[in-house]
Amino acid sequence: MVNIQGRWFDGKSSQACDATLTLRGDTSVSVSDVASGEPLIVANVNDLDISSRLGNTARFVRFANGAAFETVDNTAVDALQKKRIDGGSAGLLHKLESHLGLVLVAAILSIAVLVGGAVYGVPATARLIAFQLPQNTLDTVAAETMSILDRTHFDDSELSVDRQTQLQAEFKPVLAQYPDMPLKVEFRKGGDNIGANAFALPDGTIIFTDEMIELSHSPSERIAVLAHEIGHVAERHSLRAVIQNAVLGFVYVTLVGDGTAMGDLLIGLPVLATTLSYSRDHETEADVFSAEFLDKAGIERQAFVDIMQRLGETMRCNELIDDAKDVDEDALSDTERLALCETLIDEADDEGNSQWRDYLSTHPGLEQRLIDFTAQ
Known part of the structure; x- marks a missing residue:
């Protein structure tokens, strides 16, 4: 009983x-x-x-x-x-x-599934979704993004009308090679927040800042950058990044189930680490696109290497001067600014900051990236 x-x-x-x-x-x-x-x-x-x-x-x-x-x-x-x-x-x-052994196996398999989904599943899904969206959706996303950037970061371009016309004529033959993409180039002044830069919006609009134009030394360098940005448009990188971030954010919020400061920390760090690797992959894909275009156009890849090295030095210099104490930037002559940059860069390298900055960059480490670019 x-x-x-x-x-x-x-x-x-x-x-x-x-x-x-x-x-x-x-x-x-x-x-x-x-x-x-x-x-x-x-x-x-x-x-x-x-x-x-x-x-x-x-x-x-x-x-x-x-x-x-x-x-x-x-x-x-x-x-x-x-x-x-x-x-x-x-x-x-x-x-x-x-059964402890089975529990451990199940835990390992669960972690493997989560990591595999984040590293491979989410990007693949984002790519599939991004290429299914119609052009009018891309136009809407790009218009809203540009509206926000114009209000918060950009000023109207200070390039003369003649200069802009000259640049558009320079870019036109490149854009014409991709009739299936509604490509166009616009100019903005980046100012202190953006500086020398170029980026692509989902609808095919490519923005060059005045500072980027000033930084370039030849049409070949500007065309190399343009080809890189066309690569971003062709692969729909900006849209894929938005989708990936949204999916990852939803997953982490679901797992953590907390929106407090601790929850934000647990959610934010994994999202940051994962999306940074996605950005590196996107930059590499755009680099490959640019390299292939330059080869077909008979332009030396060194053009892209030169302007990217110059851009990296400029961005790092600006960052170090901004962080430096007791420095009046407006009072520096060009010669004094260059000398100060060299000093600050040497000090930063001695402190071992370069590797950490490369890791937390949305782009691959510049030195390795340019080595890979020329070797492709």
């Missing part, structure tokens, strides 16, 4: 009473009220729905009429389970979750 103490729910109300479940013989099960001794139900053990064992959580024995018996006496329920025709199957989950 098996006696199990627990609580009885009649399936008609939320009230419960203390009860005893008894197995008499091999298959007959009865439940009686502890207080009155009154029998509540009689059934066959094979007609019961017995919940699986999970740790030491409460178990339920459910009856055909909707009533249920709840107990924390897992050992007794296991004994009851063995009286069923399928006696061994219900304990499978408990055996699995109690």
